[in-house]
Amino acid sequence: xxxxxxxxxxxxxxxxxxxxxxxxxxxxxxxxxxxxxxxxxxxxxxxxxxxxxxxxxxxxxxxxxxxxxxxxxxxxxxxxxxxxxxxxxxxxxxxxxxxxxxxxxxxxxxxxxxxxxxxxxxxxxxxxxxxxxxxxxxxxxxxxxxxxxxxxxxxxxxxxxxxxxxxxxxxxxxxxxxxxxxxxxxxxxxxxxx
Amino acid sequence: xxxxxxxxxxxxxxxxxxxxxxxxxxxxxxxxxxxxxxxxxxxxxxxxxxxxxxxxxxxxxxxxxxxxxxxxxxxxxxxxxxxxxxxxxxxxxxxxxxxxxxxxxxxxxxxxxxxxxxxxxxxxxxxxxxxxxxxxxxxxxxxxxxxxxxxxxxxxxxxxxxxxxxxxxxxxxxxxxxxxxxxxxxxxxxxxxxxxxxxxxxxxxxxxxxxxxxxxxxxxxxxxxxxxxxxxxxxxxxxxxxxxxxxxxxxxxxxxxxxxxxxxxxxxxxxxxxxxxxxxxxxxxxxxxxxxxxxxxxxxxxxxxxxxxxxxxxxxxxxxxxxxxxxxx
Numbered sequence: 001x002x003x004x005x006x007x008x009x010x011x012x013x014x015x016x017x018x019x020x021x022x023x024x025x026x027x028x029x030x031x032x033x034x035x036x037x038x039x040x041x042x043x044x045x046x047x048x049x050x051x052x053x054x055x056x057x058x059x060x061x062x063x064x065x066x067x068x069x070x071x072x073x074x075x076x077x078x079x080x081x082x083x084x085x086x087x088x089x090x091x092x093x094x095x096x097x098x099x100x101x102x103x104x105x106x107x108x109x110x111x112x113x114x115x116x117x118x119x120x121x122x123x124x125x126x127x128x129x130x131x132x133x134x135x136x137x138x139x140x141x142x143x144x145x146x147x148x149x150x151x152x153x154x155x156x157x158x159x160x161x162x163x164x165x166x167x168x169x170x171x172x173x174x175x176x177x178x179x180x181x182x183x184x185x186x187x188x189x190x191x192x193x194x
Numbered sequence: 195x196x197x198x199x200x201x202x203x204x205x206x207x208x209x210x211x212x213x214x215x216x217x218x219x220x221x222x223x224x225x226x227x228x229x230x231x232x233x234x235x236x237x238x239x240x241x242x243x244x245x246x247x248x249x250x251x252x253x254x255x256x257x258x259x260x261x262x263x264x265x266x267x268x269x270x271x272x273x274x275x276x277x278x279x280x281x282x283x284x285x286x287x288x289x290x291x292x293x294x295x296x297x298x299x300x301x302x303x304x305x306x307x308x309x310x311x312x313x314x315x316x317x318x319x320x321x322x323x324x325x326x327x328x329x330x331x332x333x334x335x336x337x338x339x340x341x342x343x344x345x346x347x348x349x350x351x352x353x354x355x356x357x358x359x360x361x362x363x364x365x366x367x368x369x370x371x372x373x374x375x376x377x378x379x380x381x382x383x384x385x386x387x388x389x390x391x392x393x394x395x396x397x398x399x400x401x402x403x404x405x406x407x408x409x410x411x412x413x414x415x416x417x418x419x420x421x422x423x424x425x426x427x428x429x430x431x432x433x434x435x436x437x438x439x440x441x442x443x444x445x446x447x448x449x450x451x452x453x454x455x456x457x458x459x460x461x462x463x464x465x466x467x468x469x470x471x472x473x474x475x476x477x478x479x480x481x482x483x484x485x486x487x488x489x490x491x492x493x494x495x496x497x498x499x500x501x502x503x504x505x506x507x508x509x510x511x512x513x514x515x516x517x518x519x520x521x522x523x
Binding site for chain 2: 015016017018023027031032035036039046050053054057058061062064065132133135136137140141148151152154155156183186187190
């Protein structure tokens, strides 16, 4: 975590210094994740999610010199995103109740475990399925570096270690270590979320 | 196989691939965020320079401190002035937007400006170019010679001054570099459309460059496909830009100045009936206020009090004498 925050502080400094490559790197890494973060809280309104993310980037860049590295930069962006969404609810008096996320439910861990169980005989409701997808996506988004992509390549695309290594431009040993760390991070993060 | 590993794999497989944001959302947000990034970096550079200058001045001119000199942060460079607006036009302020009530407002680097569905704007850029914004258009005035067109339609008239630096218009679908010209850019979710009225424009997109010449309409779709068609310089499609054209102050100017300006604004060739008529147009002095009229209306209104008139012949605007006598006699 300390390493990540150190790297994030360096990235923020480069952006403040006008480094185009640093900005592009940050945007490429954060845009899809923040879009999903916003869309989960503004369900069925991709236009609003896009507007929120645009505001988040503009506001975050404006305030970037106040980022002190107490948390990961993505966490800092997510907090701004929460504030922007809260402002939007207040200002526009959005209809309907605010979205309650799985991690806010008291029995979240049980729900998640039952959904994750491969031989579960319980019928899965569409709403719970959606919540599962969102929590897993949010967990993958919150992982550092390219852990999320590596796990998707392994478990969804079924790529071999060699193929993942080629995509990451790493050796096979380093890729195996990365996958191990990614799995551990995923378990820790999803445990933290619920 | 370890059970814990199974849980990780099962969860990820059950959830499936994460949702990817739409490509046009990516592009739109990128343009806005990039403009914010550049504006921030520019302000920090200005502030650093000012502080450095302040420190240097403090060393060399200690007396100035005694005279309560303070170091102000340099304001962002002024890039443009609003020449004309119609309907609702707004500029970004904090997290929201505030209406731009009238022409004359000065716009600094980093200004984000948008026209509402009923709004249009004409903006005079610092180097003399004229920028027009169609309804429902959003732009950022990023830096001298550089604009962002985030959505909608913009028209740029680079003017006729020689050796002028071309303007760069960045859009989510590519970057247009003006090469001395009048042109229109339209950004849509499906791609980018360029219409060139005069001169030429180069568009860089996805590592390729496409040049549009006068009379061409070039459409570039999101997959990089390029379609070329033609568009006449007096096609009705240009009329929205003519209607918001900022009228130069013609009071006290020769009629020839207005005639030349109207011909350029309406994309027409100019022809005089005879050298005598041309000479007359150079000597008749105009008086009056025509700022809120469209170019052709303004020309007709002004010439109504003179012995000159215009007739349209296809793409040509001919200036004639009203009488059969030599003009001015």
